[in-house]
Amino acid sequence: MNRLLIIGPPGAGKGTQAVRIAEKLNIPAISTGDIFRKNIKEETELGKEAKRYIDSGNLVPDSVTNNMVRARLAEEDAANGFLLDGYPRNVAQVQELDSILEDMGVEIGRVLLLVADNDELVQRLLNRAAEQGRSDDNEEVIRHRLKVYEEETAPLVALYTERGIVKEINGLGDIDEVTERILDALK
Numbered sequence: 351m352n353r354l355l356i357i358g359p360p361g362a363g364k365g366t367q368a369v370r371i372a373e374k375l376n377i378p379a380i381s382t383g384d385i386f387r388k389n390i391k392e393e394t395e396l397g398k399e400a401k402r403y404i405d406s407g408n409l410v411p412d413s414v415t416n417n418m419v420r421a422r423l424a425e426e427d428a429a430n431g432f433l434l435d436g437y438p439r440n441v442a443q444v445q446e447l448d449s450i451l452e453d454m455g456v457e458i459g460r461v462l463l464l465v466a467d468n469d470e471l472v473q474r475l476l477n478r479a480a481e482q483g484r485s486d487d488n489e490e491v492i493r494h495r496l497k498v499y500e501e502e503t504a505p506l507v508a509l510y511t512e513r514g515i516v517k518e519i520n521g522l523g524d525i526d527e528v529t530e531r532i533l534d535a536l537k
């Protein structure tokens with residue numbers, strides 16, 4: 351039950367909520383986006399490889415992302431649970447995650463699907479751009495990321511719904527309220 355995924359479009363509040371929920375459950379929040387951004391900042395090989403994809407709003411190639419996640423989940427702090435934010439993002443990554451978890455002898459307990467309408471998403475991301483200056487938060491790239499989400503990531507919802515582990519959460523309203531909804535959904 352302590353192995354959780356949080357899925358949703360860019361701007362839904364995944365990163366914001368993941369940190370809060372993970373703290374509450376005493377498990378690490380593992381954000382592939384944050385790991386990539388840290389590597390880009392530190393100009394590592396991984397960062398150099400990921401940067402052009404991220405800046406254009408595209409997914410980093412699966413080979414790179416899958417290896418990174420496999421290594422991260424092998425770390426000690428993930429042994430008793432984790433909340434994955436930003437992975438899997440396409441069907442091939444679902445299969446890879448299944449294989450990683452099978453090797454670990456564990457299963458996903460719940461998939462939290464965080465939803466908000468497109469107008470709200472774009473507004474939040476433009477605000478985030480103004481506050482944090484993320485390189486992929488300009489309107490053109492935002493529109494592209496929303497499209498990539500619809501095409502590549504949204505199909506995962508049906509896949510996990512078939513497994514009976516999806517909980518849809520309304521991401522609108524204030525941040526505390528959304529956290530409460532998630533904690534309720536995990537009861």
Ligand SMILES: Nc1ncnc2c1ncn2[C@@H]1O[C@H](COP(=O)(O)OP(=O)(O)O)[C@@H](O)[C@H]1O
Nearest residue numbers: 359360361362363364365366474478523524525
């Ligand atoms: N419930 C909320 N109401 C208003 N703004 C929010 C809410 N949740 C997150 N945000 C803001 O929206 C932006 C996107 O949130 P973030 O957690 O980065 O989303 P994601 O990881 O899904 O892209 C951030 O600037 C964040 O502060």
Ligand SMILES: [Mg+2]
Nearest residue numbers: 364365381383
């Ligand atoms: Mg995020």
